[in-house]
Amino acid sequence: NAGVTQTPKFQVLKTGQSMTLQCAQDMNHEYMSWYRQDPGMGLRLIHYSVGAGITDQGEVPNGYNVSRSTTEDFPLRLLSAAPSQTSVYFCASSYWDRSTGELFFGEGSRLTVL
Amino acid sequence: AQTVTQSQPEMSVQEAETVTLSCTYDTSESDYYLFWYKQPPSRQMILVIRQEAYKQQNATENRFSVNFQKAAKSFSLKISDSQLGDAAMYFCAYRSYFGNEKLTFGTGTRLTIIP
Numbered sequence: 001n002a003g004v005t006q007t008p009k010f011q012v013l014k015t016g017q018s019m020t021l022q023c024a025q026d027m028n029h030e031y032m033s034w035y036r037q038d039p040g041m042g043l044r045l046i047h048y049s050v051g052a053g054i055t056d057q058g059e060v061p062n063g064y065n066v067s068r069s070t071t072e073d074f075p076l077r078l079l080s081a082a083p084s085q086t087s088v089y090f091c092a093s094s095y096w097d098r099s100t101g102e103l104f105f106g107e108g109s110r111l112t113v114l
Numbered sequence: 115a116q117t118v119t120q121s122q123p124e125m126s127v128q129e130a131e132t133v134t135l136s137c138t139y140d141t142s143e144s145d146y147y148l149f150w151y152k153q154p155p156s157r158q159m160i161l162v163i164r165q166e167a168y169k170q171q172n173a174t175e176n177r178f179s180v181n182f183q184k185a186a187k188s189f190s191l192k193i194s195d196s197q198l199g200d201a202a203m204y205f206c207a208y209r210s211y212f213g214n215e216k217l218t219f220g221t222g223t224r225l226t227i228i229p
Binding site: 033043102 | 118123147149156157158159161164166205209211215216217219220221222
């Protein structure tokens with residue numbers, strides 16, 4: 001049962017470097033999303049997608065880029081990392097038919113920007 | 115926009131006792147889901163319980179139950195017979211039945227179990 005797989009689980013970057021957080025799901029979910037988790041702030045939505053070729057911004061999209069070329073994959077790109085992007089990142093997916101409403105989460109990726 | 119408020123940053127309970135975590139939310143919608151997610155030190159987000167707003171009956175999952183008060187926009191989680199493995203961060207979350215499917219989270223309650 002792979003579910004939602006995120007890589008890498010840990011990453012340290014220097015300010016200005018770029019990187020991509022990978023997310024893949026094998027449940028044929030239409031909806032995929034990226035959240036960041038910061039102390040005292042819960043989880044906040046960065047970007048989401050309701051299907052291949054369709055993406056939209058969440059609450060905190062600045063500094064992040066996404067694309068959805070396949071149903072399975074939804075990578076998150078940091079174009080020029082900043083210390084404010086130090087956080088734990090979660091990818092989550094779900095069905096579109098709202099049968100349960102439940103989001104399935106990956107294990108998270110801890111990113112530190114120095 | 116919907117908001118979710120968890121007013122208890124930290125709670126503690128003796129092992130085998132019962133504890134209730136509070137959650138309130140604000141919405142103008144009538145159809146939605148409410149969730150409690152558990153985040154242990156492993157960081158994994160684990161669904162504890164789900165409630166559909168149209169259902170009057172409170173959801174239960176083994177030792178976990180909710181008190182859903184739609185008019186008061188309240189959604190508390192009761193954990194009975196608390197166990198050491200229940201120690202975690204608990205997040206209340208709201209998801210609209212329609213629209214962009216975003217999950218809105220509260221800021222979390224850290225639950226400590228005292229042996």
